[in-house]
Every structure is written in C-alpha cells, then in structure tokens.
Ligand SMILES: C=CC1=C(C)c2cc3[nH]c(cc4nc(cc5[nH]c(cc1n2)c(C)c5CCC(=O)O)C(CCC(=O)O)=C4C)c(C)c3C=C
Ligand SMILES: [Fe+2]
C-alpha cells in the first residue's frame with residue numbers, strides 16, 4: 001500500500017563553516033525575494049555586492065564556533081527529529097527532511113517522496129510562528145516544485161503552531177530545570193523581522209503597526225502577524241510557568257540592515273535590564289525548534305557577554321526542542337491533525 005509522505009523543512013545552514021560555503025549559503029538565503037523583499041536589482045547589489053563579501057567571513061567565524069564533529073547544530077537536530085519521527089510513525093509513513101536553503105534541499109526530499117509514489121504529503125515548516133520569509137517561502141518552494149509533477153498527490157501545508165500546547169509544555173519543562181523563579185527576569189527573544197513584512201501579511205491593511213499595542217492580542221485580523229503570534233507564544237509560556245507580567249519581556253533579535261525591524265530589539269532590552277541592576281536572566285528562544293547559531297552563539301555568547309559587561313551575573317538559555325521525545329509526540333500530532 002502506498003505511504004503517506006511527510007516533509008519536515010527547516011531554514012538551512014552552510015555545508016561547512018568555510019568562508020566559501022557560508023557565502024554560498026548567504027547568497028541563496030538572502031536572494032530569496034521573501035527574505036530581502038526589495039526590488040531585484042537593489043537586492044542583487046546589496047546581497048552580492050555588500051552582504052555576501054563582507055558578512056561572509058564574519059559569519060564563517062561564528063559558524064566555526066558552533067560547528068561540532070556532528071556538523072551544524074541546526075542540521076544535526078533536524079535530522080534527528082526526522083529519524084525519530086519516522087521511527088514513531090512507522091511503515092505507513094515516509095518522513096523526509098529538506099532545508100529551504102542549501103542541503104539537503106527541498107527538491108531532493110520531494111524527489112524521494114515522488115520516487116516512493118506517496119499518496120499524500122504533509123508539509124511541516126519547522127517555524128512555530130508564521131512569517132512570509134520562513135514558512136511562506138517554504139510553501140512557495142514546495143508549490144513551485146510540485147506544480148511541475150504530472151501526478152500531484154494530496155498536499156497539506158501547516159501554517160503555524162505558535163499555540164500548540166504540547167510545544168509550550170516542552171519549552172516550559174526545559175525551563176523548569178533552571179528554576180525560573182530564581183531568576184530576576186525572563187526574556188522571550190524571538191528572531192526578528194523587518195516591520196514592513198508584518199504590514200504585508202495584514203490582509204486588512206488597517207491593523208498591523210497602526211497602534212502601539214497592535215500585536216498584544218491575536219485576533220482574526222492579525223492571525224498571520226509574526227509578531228502577534230510571537231507575543232501569543234510568550235504569553236502562553238508565561239501563563240504555564242506562572243511568570244507575572246512585570247517579570248518578563250518579549251524582544252526580537254538578529255536585525256540585519258538599517259530599516260526598522262520588529263521592536264523592541266533584544267540587545268536594547270538586555271542593555272536596559274543590565275543598567276537597571278538585573279543580575280540573572282533566563283532566556284527563551286521559541287522561534288526555533290532546534291538549537292542553532294542564533295541560540296548557541298547569539299544568545300549564549302553575544303548577549304551573555306553584553307549582559308555581563310553591564311554587571312549581570314548569569315544569563316541562561318532554555319534549550320530548544322531538539323530531539324526531546326515529547327516534541328516528537330507533538331510532531332506526530334502535527335502530522336495527523
Ligand atoms: C524564525 C525563523 C526565521 C526568520 C523569520 C528569519 C528571517 C530573517 N533572517 C535573516 C537573516 C539571517 N538569519 C540567519 C540565521 C538564521 N535565521 C533563522 C531563522 C529565521 N530567519 C535561523 C534558524 C538561522 C540560523 C541558521 C543556522 O545555520 O544555524 C543568518 C545567518 C547567520 C548570520 O550571518 O547572522 C542571516 C544573515 C533575514 C534578513 C530575515 C528577514 C526576513
Ligand atoms: Fe534569520
């Protein structure tokens with residue numbers, strides 16, 4: 001009997017931490033019109049003329065720090081998730097993984113599902129909160145490839161799982177190990193996004209960034225707003241762990257370029273907290289389901305040093321979902337729902 005196909009997709013990472021491979025990765029990633037959403041000529045000049053040549057060597061240095069004998073953490077954990085999910089789902093399913101940028105590609109994963117003549121494909125972009133630059137880009141890529149097939153099976157696309165109770169439980173359980181109540185403050189630091197990309201997903205064109213607190217409630221109007229979904233994830237985590245409002249902050253990291261990104265920026269929040277005398281900080285990074293450069297370097301190293309330079313004593317990252325068996329159960333639920 002033909003199997004049900006499952007395609008897990010993560011962002012992607014360089015093939016190695018060499019400058020050449022990092023440059024090739026940045027080129028493919030940042031030339032995506034959903035990521036740097038400016039006219040093509042400007043994007044080409046910016047990416048190929050400035051970012052790839054100058055950022056490439058800097059990024060490569062950082063990738064070398066997080067690379068282990070198992071390779072890039074993002075790829076390593078995504079592969080583990082795929083294998084564990086396959087084992088859990090059994091023979092009725094075929095689970096493949098693809099990376100939106102670089103390898104293994106979405107094309108190679110879909111080729112395998114096609115060769116297996118699967119009767120359906122469940123596409124799960126591994127981003128809890130929807131953004132056109134992440135989930136939207138994965139959906140577009142899959143549609144581009146499959147649209148060329150003669151026999152197109154049933155396909156379903158997961159939009160987001162920012163409020164999935166099982167996912168909230170796993171992040172909360174990971175945090176409990178560190179006794180959140182013993183920290184002065186809790187930070188929910190999400191990957192950033194240019195503000196204009198929030199506005200573009202507001203189909204009503206009358207809500208996003210029209211008021212200071214437009215993202216503080218998730219409603220039908222802002223259901224595709226990345227920032228509103230991030231706020232919602234953070235509120236669910238805070239409620240689960242009984243963290244009072246005044247003890248946590250939601251922020252956005254990894255800004256690139258000069259245009260405004262979603263605020264507040266993590267670096268500025270850490271600056272304020274440090275200057276206000278905060279000594280211990282527990283940091284969640286719930287925009288990622290796998291530890292990666294952003295959590296293992298940017299939060300742990302970069303923000304850790306920034307916090308300590310301001311008098312902070314302890315910055316602790318809550319690890320991501322990675323190969324946690326409870327997370328694999330959540331993935332199974334997302335496949336079957
Ligand atoms: C939540 C998912 C992500 C969104 C949305 C996203 C948007 C986005 N990112 C950049 C630029 C960079 N991101 C980089 C790394 C990176 N980004 C994500 C996820 C999202 N990005 C992940 C999981 C990672 C880590 C990958 C890894 O290999 O571990 C990088 C590369 C690292 C660096 O040089 O800093 C860049 C550049 C933009 C412009 C953007 C805008 C929409
Ligand atoms: Fe990114």
Ligand SMILES: [Fe+2]
Nearest residue numbers: 208214215225
């Ligand atoms: Fe919004």
